Amino acid sequence: MPAAVPSRLPLWPLPLLIALLFLVAAHAAYLLSIQAGHVPACVPYLEGCVSISRAARHGDGNHLFRLLVIPCAVLHALVWWLARHWLRGGRLMLVLGVMSAIALACYATFLGTEGETYRFLRRYGVVVYFGFGYLAQLALMRRASRTDALPTRVLTWMLWIAAAMLGLGIANVVAGLAVADPLAKDRWENIFEWWLGLLMVGWYGVLGIGWWRQAVRISLQTDA
Structure with a gap:
């Protein structure tokens, strides 16, 4: 019988791909919507002249956004599943992360x-994606700090990003509450949304750097 040969694949490209897909989707969709x-x-x-949702709501920009963000949502769920195995625990983290991924897929x-x-489904998708995704990130940082699973500098970067997201919220x-003019209020909400989206996916980019520095890999069994 052929022997089973372990194959070890690096995990760091997955969270980096999340950041790349989301950034390209939002900005490319906005450019296409401007051109149209x-x-x-x-x-x-x-x-803050436009929100992410409005920037990707029409025409070719909408098609491109869906094409990139729905696979991005699948990658979200995969990364959280792998993170639970990597940290050898964290059921709540996994549940929050997967629900965040499902919400992103519904939104797109x-x-x-x-x-x-x-x-309602779009609104639900935005709120749950950011809210549950943020809680899952906090849970990962807490568990990783307790187990020394990530370098201190990487955890510090993650903490600063999390603090910035909380400050934006x-x-x-x-x-x-303070701005009375509806147009000014919309502009501020749009500005916060763009920065929050940037920080949210930037956190995944930092996770990818941490996995790369720690050489985190997944073992697969193949027949020789």
Whole structure:
């Protein structure tokens, strides 16, 4: 009988691919929507003239966004499943991460559709993706710090990103209460959304760096 030969594959490209796919999807969709005249042109991180959802809601930009973000959601779930095995535990972390991935898939699937049900699903997708994804990230950092699974510098980067996301969330609530002008309030919400999305996927990029530095791999059995 042929012998089983272990094959070890590095995991670091997966979280980096999450960051790359999401960034390309959001920004490329926005550029296509600008070219088609669906949205105004601006620097959304500073001017907030458009949200991520509106930037990817119409035409070719919508098709491209779905094409890239739905596989990105699958990668989210895979990364959290692998993280649980890597850390040898963390059931709650896995549940939160997978629910976040499902919410992202729902958001991308129903983006560009009309009706109250579809608007609810899009809104649900955004809130659950960011909320549950953030909690899953906190759970991973907590478990990794206890087990020394990641370098201290990588954990510090993750902590700073998590703190920045929390600060943006608080600032968004404050702006919603303090700003009376609806147009100004929308601009601030859009700015916060773009930065929050950047930080959220940037965290996965840092996880990829940590897995690369720690040489985290998965073992597969193949027949020689």
